[in-house]
Amino acid sequence: MKIHLDYLHLNGFIADTIDNFATQGHIIQNHRNEIKIFEYQTNKFVVKSFKKITIANRIIYKFLRKSKARRSYENALRLLDLKIGTPFPVAYVEESSGLFLKNSYFISCFMEHETADRYLTERPDAPFLEAMGAFLYNLHKKEVFHFDLHTSNILTTKDHKGNFDFSLVDINRLKFKKPTQQRRVKNLNRLFLPFEQYSILISKYAEMAEFDVFSFAHKQLYQRKKYQVFKRLKILYKDLYKKYVAPVISRNTHKEAID
Structure with a gap:
């Protein structure tokens, strides 16, 4: 856990927030990642949980590359140094299990916007x-x-x-x-x-x-036109993969497990 010096007094609140993230807080987004608002005394904080980490990335983010939460925190500090607006970074938290990065969270101040x-x-x-x-x-x-x-x-x-x-x-x-x-x-x-x-x-x-x-x-x-064509092809590939390739892999994996 890394907490900004101005928010060290929130150490207990941050730890409790991460421990109870699944059951508490107000959800404002739950797609690729989950974002919630938590209140402490008279202040609001935004907590972002980065999800869907592949097995390969669990190892990469553990040893070779900074986690998304850490990059969010450090990039926010850099933006503020450049006088570019972004919610103030409060902390980031990384949870590990053995050799793997299990979960990561980025906490920032809430902005009316x-x-x-x-x-x-x-x-x-x-x-x-x-x-x-x-x-x-x-x-x-x-x-x-x-x-x-x-x-x-x-x-x-x-x-x-x-x-x-x-x-x-x-x-x-x-x-x-x-x-x-x-x-x-x-x-x-x-x-x-x-x-x-x-x-x-x-x-x-x-x-x-x-x-x-x-x-x-x-x-x-x-x-822009080239980029839009690329995006459409990418979406088409994902749809075809889910419809035709993924079921075959799933059946073969299930069959090997039975054998």
Whole structure:
């Protein structure tokens, strides 16, 4: 367990939270990973449990690579040093069993927010898209690339002057690299937005980066189409695997166990 110096007094609360994670807390997401909100005194904390760790990754995360929880914690500290918004990291916890990493958890402070995808569903206005384009430009300028860049992983708040502030979550897959134009284009392709919204965002991005807007937009849209085709093929492969390959492997494994 690693706890931030400002939150060492929560050692007991954090230990109890992890011990009772399965039965307590308010669920806000339970898909690939499970995310819950826990309250302590007058404060709220977000606890993310990373699930579905393969046997190979249990060994890799134990000895060769940092766990997703640890990467989330360390990446959050780095983002805050760069003046990039993200929920403040409180702690990460790793549970091991022998040679394997069994479970890992990332704990952060709760932020009042609205996700960018929800905002765009209700109010798809140009000022917001331009502000998000400027935020993403600033992100890349500071050599930060989010490899799970979706509007659901961008949080937004609005100050009393009507200005938008943005923060990043789900940050275990950050990379810190020089912002070449190719990297910028590929990273922005991960945003799935309607064409009209996407055009406003990348036009603002290109303006901030002092790129030729039409040239950059052409490259962006071409690469976006390629990425969408790749994603569809990946989904098709997974569906075919589940339907045809997985049942065969299961039957053969069962047969070998009987023999």
